[in-house]
Amino acid sequence: xxxxxxxxxxxxxxxxxxxxxxxxxxxxxxxxxxxxxxxxxxxxxxxxxxxxxxxxxxxxxxxxxxxxxxxxxxxxxxxxxxxxxxxxxxxxxxxxxxxxxxxxxxxxxxxxxxxxxxxxxxxxxxxxxxxxxxxxxxxxxxxxxxxxxxxxxxxxxxxxxxxxxxxxxxxxxxxxxxxxxxxxxxxxxxxxxxxxxxxxxxxxxxxxxxxxxxxxxxxxxxxxxxxxxxxxxxxxx
Amino acid sequence: xxxxxxxxxxxxxxxxxxxxxxxxxxxxxxxxxxxxxxxxxxxxxxxxxxxxxxxxxxxxxxxxxxxxxxxxxxxxxxxxxxxxxxxxxxxxxxxxxxxxxxxxxxxxxxxxxxxxxxxxxxxxxxxxxxxxxxxxxxxxxxxxxxxxxxxxxxxxxxxxxxxxxxxxxxxxxxxxxxxxxxxxxxxxxxxxxxxxxxxxxxxxxxxxxxxxxxxx
Numbered sequence: 001x002x003x004x005x006x007x008x009x010x011x012x013x014x015x016x017x018x019x020x021x022x023x024x025x026x027x028x029x030x031x032x033x034x035x036x037x038x039x040x041x042x043x044x045x046x047x048x049x050x051x052x053x054x055x056x057x058x059x060x061x062x063x064x065x066x067x068x069x070x071x072x073x074x075x076x077x078x079x080x081x082x083x084x085x086x087x088x089x090x091x092x093x094x095x096x097x098x099x100x101x102x103x104x105x106x107x108x109x110x111x112x113x114x115x116x117x118x119x120x121x122x123x124x125x126x127x128x129x130x131x132x133x134x135x136x137x138x139x140x141x142x143x144x145x146x147x148x149x150x151x152x153x154x155x156x157x158x159x160x161x162x163x164x165x166x167x168x169x170x171x172x173x174x175x176x177x178x179x180x181x182x183x184x185x186x187x188x189x190x191x192x193x194x195x196x197x198x199x200x201x202x203x204x205x206x207x208x209x210x211x212x213x214x215x216x217x218x219x220x221x222x223x224x225x226x227x228x229x230x231x232x233x234x235x236x237x
Numbered sequence: 238x239x240x241x242x243x244x245x246x247x248x249x250x251x252x253x254x255x256x257x258x259x260x261x262x263x264x265x266x267x268x269x270x271x272x273x274x275x276x277x278x279x280x281x282x283x284x285x286x287x288x289x290x291x292x293x294x295x296x297x298x299x300x301x302x303x304x305x306x307x308x309x310x311x312x313x314x315x316x317x318x319x320x321x322x323x324x325x326x327x328x329x330x331x332x333x334x335x336x337x338x339x340x341x342x343x344x345x346x347x348x349x350x351x352x353x354x355x356x357x358x359x360x361x362x363x364x365x366x367x368x369x370x371x372x373x374x375x376x377x378x379x380x381x382x383x384x385x386x387x388x389x390x391x392x393x394x395x396x397x398x399x400x401x402x403x404x405x406x407x408x409x410x411x412x413x414x415x416x417x418x419x420x421x422x423x424x425x426x427x428x429x430x431x432x433x434x435x436x437x438x439x440x441x442x443x444x445x446x447x448x449x450x451x452x453x
Binding site: 036065066070073077084088089091190 | 242245246247249250253254256257258260264265268271272275276279366367368369376
């Protein structure tokens, strides 16, 4: 199935059915550390997307050049270079955002989601497919990071997209959503346990939606077809 | 044959290393001025916020010295920015470190006017607990504004502490250690500036390359 998959299938897999964060549980370190607000999550998600798209494209371009024995060091080199580039560019053009996320940007290097895509997909597929896969996976990660950030920010602080102008300029100010002024905030959501609890709830929600969708499609057909659940990637890293 | 394979693999790997380093180096060269400029401007905004508007006509970030007073200022080398108007001293801005924060050192920016009152206090970096100790941040609460205009005589020296210790400054619900140590560090900074007096203004400025620019 994998080889014949069209772009739409790639996108569906990257964003939903094989979402690297909700299904693969990869890249938990940035996920848990940076999602204290929706803005931070979005910034981290975008930075991760840029890196995964660039590294996927590069790895796919050189896939016939690189011998299997040295592929992992090469992937690491490629990823590290792109991460450093992103860090420099962020420092030059989004300095305020860099002050918030700076520490975690370098952690993208060790985000196993990115090397996972390089190894499992980009090194075996053509450039265009690797690009689409990178975009889809990045989008999936950004969605998870942003929603988890929004969730934690809302519960912990009573706002969503507070200080979005750091990332999006003046226009970002309109994005900010405030709950009532006297909301005290539940500290636990901002602290690290809040990240685990929030992520757990998001994974549960995804599974519930999947199950409902399956039941619906089962009802629609007269006879339910034998289930063809695709194997998910083992959780590593 | 085996050797050839190894050499080939090695040179491919080497080529990637060289390529990666080149791209990074070129980008670094291209944006390094912009980054320095960002740091400079960010620091300048912080200074302006804790100094009276239009009080100075020099560039304090370029008129700075490095002093050593670990007992009072908390670190081996503390930046001191001098604010002047013409020949007259207006204020000094220091970067003391609070050594005994709840979760590691807290870096402050403290401006002391020439008459010994505080122009303002800001937190440059800290690791305090979110939701509790982080109320020392300007973005989280107004607490840090309370220092403005205070001096060693107002409140009197023995009242430079949080209310729990019989002092004049508020603590936060659930966090006493953080405000206590910040208040103490600000007091020490005032003592240091008072001790040094005019000496802080008389030293020759450090060379411009050493501008700290507020990096962490």
